[in-house]
Amino acid sequence: MTYKTIEKGAVDAACVMQDYQLEYQKFHWEQAEQALAGLPEGGLNIAFEAVDRHLNTDVAEKAALTFLSRNSTDIEHSLTYQQLAEQSSRFASALQQMGLKPGDRVYCLAGRIPELFITALGTLKFGGVFSPLFSAFGPEPIRSRLEIGQASVLVTTEKLYQKKLATWLLELDFLKHCLVVTEPEHTAPAGTESFHTLLQQGDPGYQCHPTRPEDPALLHFTSGTTGKPKGALHVHQAVVAHRMTAQFALDLRQDDIYWCTADPGWVTGTSYGILAPLTLGATLIIDPADFDAERWYSILQDRGVTVWYTAPTAIRMLMKYGTELPQQVDLTALRHMASVGEPLNPEAVVWGTKALGKPFHDNWWQTETGGIMIANYPCLPIKPGSMGKPMPGITAAIARRTDAGIEWVDAPGEAGELVLKAGWPSMFRSYLHEEARYQKAFQDGWYFTGDLAQFDEEGYFWFVGRADDVIKSSGHLIGPFEVESALMEHPAVAEAGVIGVPDELGGEVVKAFIALKPGYQANEELIREVLGLARKRLGPAVAPKSIEVRDNLPKTRSGKIMRRLLKARELGLPEGDISTMEGNNE
Numbered sequence: 001m002t003y004k005t006i007e008k009g010a011v012d013a014a015c016v017m018q019d020y021q022l023e024y025q026k027f028h029w030e031q032a033e034q035a036l037a038g039l040p041e042g043g044l045n046i047a048f049e050a051v052d053r054h055l056n057t058d059v060a061e062k063a064a065l066t067f068l069s070r071n072s073t074d075i076e077h078s079l080t081y082q083q084l085a086e087q088s089s090r091f092a093s094a095l096q097q098m099g100l101k102p103g104d105r106v107y108c109l110a111g112r113i114p115e116l117f118i119t120a121l122g123t124l125k126f127g128g129v130f131s132p133l134f135s136a137f138g139p140e141p142i143r144s145r146l147e148i149g150q151a152s153v154l155v156t157t158e159k160l161y162q163k164k165l166a167t168w169l170l171e172l173d174f175l176k177h178c179l180v181v182t183e184p185e186h187t188a189p190a191g192t193e194s195f196h197t198l199l200q201q202g203d204p205g206y207q208c209h210p211t212r213p214e215d216p217a218l219l220h221f222t223s224g225t226t227g228k229p230k231g232a233l234h235v236h237q238a239v240v241a242h243r244m245t246a247q248f249a250l251d252l253r254q255d256d257i258y259w260c261t262a263d264p265g266w267v268t269g270t271s272y273g274i275l276a277p278l279t280l281g282a283t284l285i286i287d288p289a290d291f292d293a294e295r296w297y298s299i300l301q302d303r304g305v306t307v308w309y310t311a312p313t314a315i316r317m318l319m320k321y322g323t324e325l326p327q328q329v330d331l332t333a334l335r336h337m338a339s340v341g342e343p344l345n346p347e348a349v350v351w352g353t354k355a356l357g358k359p360f361h362d363n364w365w366q367t368e369t370g371g372i373m374i375a376n377y378p379c380l381p382i383k384p385g386s387m388g389k390p391m392p393g394i395t396a397a398i399a400r401r402t403d404a405g406i407e408w409v410d411a412p413g414e415a416g417e418l419v420l421k422a423g424w425p426s427m428f429r430s431y432l433h434e435e436a437r438y439q440k441a442f443q444d445g446w447y448f449t450g451d452l453a454q455f456d457e458e459g460y461f462w463f464v465g466r467a468d469d470v471i472k473s474s475g476h477l478i479g480p481f482e483v484e485s486a487l488m489e490h491p492a493v494a495e496a497g498v499i500g501v502p503d504e505l506g507g508e509v510v511k512a513f514i515a516l517k518p519g520y521q522a523n524e525e526l527i528r529e530v531l532g533l534a535r536k537r538l539g540p541a542v543a544p545k546s547i548e549v550r551d552n553l554p555k556t557r558s559g560k561i562m563r564r565l566l567k568a569r570e571l572g573l574p575e576g577d578i579s580t581m582e583g584n585n586e
């Protein structure tokens with residue numbers, strides 16, 4: 001079914017982008033760079049742009065972060081820009097007092113608590129590299145990410161420490177400090193230090209380290225098809241894109257009440273859940289609780305949210321509750337709604353107009369791009385199901401890689417790999433310790449995104465699918481190899497192949513196929529045991545939802561499990577080229 005184009009509404013005079021075509025033609029990155037303050041003595045620092053630049057302005061005394069209570073939509077705790085500047089300076093100074101050096105990596109494993117924001121901004125101020133971890137990860141993904149990045153510091157909560165880290169964390173010889181956010185009356189567990197004690201000892205007047213635009217700032221892990229997770233490294237220059245994309249794609253302005261529902265463990269939670277909105281002086285709503293449809297509508301109403309950035313899985317869950325709930329709340333303050341992370345079904349865009357009075361604006365980007373690259377804008381009509389058009393400053397195209405060079409797809413409606421002309425400010429600068437893997441992502445000055453897409457006659461881009469075996473489940477990118485490795489740890493498992501299968505709510509869910517070692521019998525108890533092990537090791541968000549036992553799994557002659565074939569067979573799709581399959585002698 002094709003959906004009717006949603007014509008643009010009246011573009012409000014204060015809208016940051018009034019005319020897409022004009023903006024796209026005249027835009028230069030230098031223009032976005034000039035909008036930044038820069039460090040007083042030269043240099044560029046993301047945290048300075050997010051917080052300190054607002055000191056001595058009208059923004060200093062307004063709320064930067066407002067944390068909601070778990071039990072109601074009341075504000076439980078709020079920090080002004082001035083307070084956030086002081087707290088993050090204290091943390092930066094504490095890092096200095098601990099003997100850390102700029103460039104050292106500070107990780108955070110926590111939910112949406114004030115300490116996470118203070119850690120992120122303080123680390124950046126100190127010149128350290130901030131790396132968030134998803135709090136629903138099990139010990140295995142946490143450990144591998146700490147190891148790859150050789151974390152110097154980990155900030156976490158008492159609860160997460162006891163549940164996931166206590167038995168092994170302190171063995172890591174590279175980890176110098178574990179800082180634990182404890183209940184006020186508790187002391188930090190043995191071998192760790194109290195986050196708040198150190199914070200109190202820090203200097204609230206600490207001046208931002210003179211970082212340069214190309215100094216490393218953020219480390220985000222993402223999953224590939226093979227091998228370990230990839231550590232995508234971003235630099236301070238990324239803030240040029242953070243700020244500008246939030247203006248153009250989210251229409252974000254200083255007087256906005258902004259709510260980003262992304263988990264802080266993933267890149268959206270940092271780029272648009274912390275940094276970009278602060279650079280614009282907006283007020284952020286932070287909800288520590290999990291999804292709950294009624295609560296979410298109440299937050300939109302009670303907190304007067306004006307710009308809302310959310311994700312398809314959440315929108316699909318809201319859709320399940322129908323249009324009655326949103327009709328009981330007053331959403332007149334809400335001006336702009338955007339979505340990211342996975343394909344946004346056209347029905348969801350249209351549902352927005354019916355249930356909430358406005359459409360969701362889909363946009364596309366990924367960990368490696370550091371910021372929004374393709375978007376629907378308030379000043380353009382929306383074609384439901386399309387990701388929109390490239391951001392000003394971004395050249396997107398559809399291409400195929402060949403040994404002879406890039407083969408361009410010039411015809412509308414023809415699928416190929418989505419590529420971006422390299423060189424935008426928030427482009428990742430390396431995959432940590434994996435230069436060859438990094439180089440492989442580029443060809444002739446273009447970055448190959450790993451996504452298949454197509455464009456139409458009017459220059460709108462449409463997502464087609466992933467070019468690799470990576471799984472997107474409820475917005476989380478999951479590497480099949482990481483899951484397979486955990487399954488193989490069970491003594492009964494001889495082989496494992498993991499795929500994503502379509503799911504109405506989560507987009508995809510993880511399904512595993514295993515073959516057993518001789519002497520083991522497939523039965524429900526064994527499957528439950530393997531599933532249990534995977535959940536314990538990986539955490540419920542990453543572990544398979546179901547496991548099927550096969551006598552053997554399809555493999556290439558070189559012994560690689562053919563996930564693509566497993567998936568085709570599971571979904572009844574054409575099997576494609578199976579000439580390389582082991583045992584196929586046709």
Ligand code: AMP
Binds near residue numbers: 266267475476
């Ligand atoms: P991550 O690096 O975890 O942010 O995941 C990035 C991947 O999520 C992209 O490469 C896409 O496969 C998918 N993705 C993100 N946004 C969209 C979107 N608007 N439509 C379709 N897929 C998306």
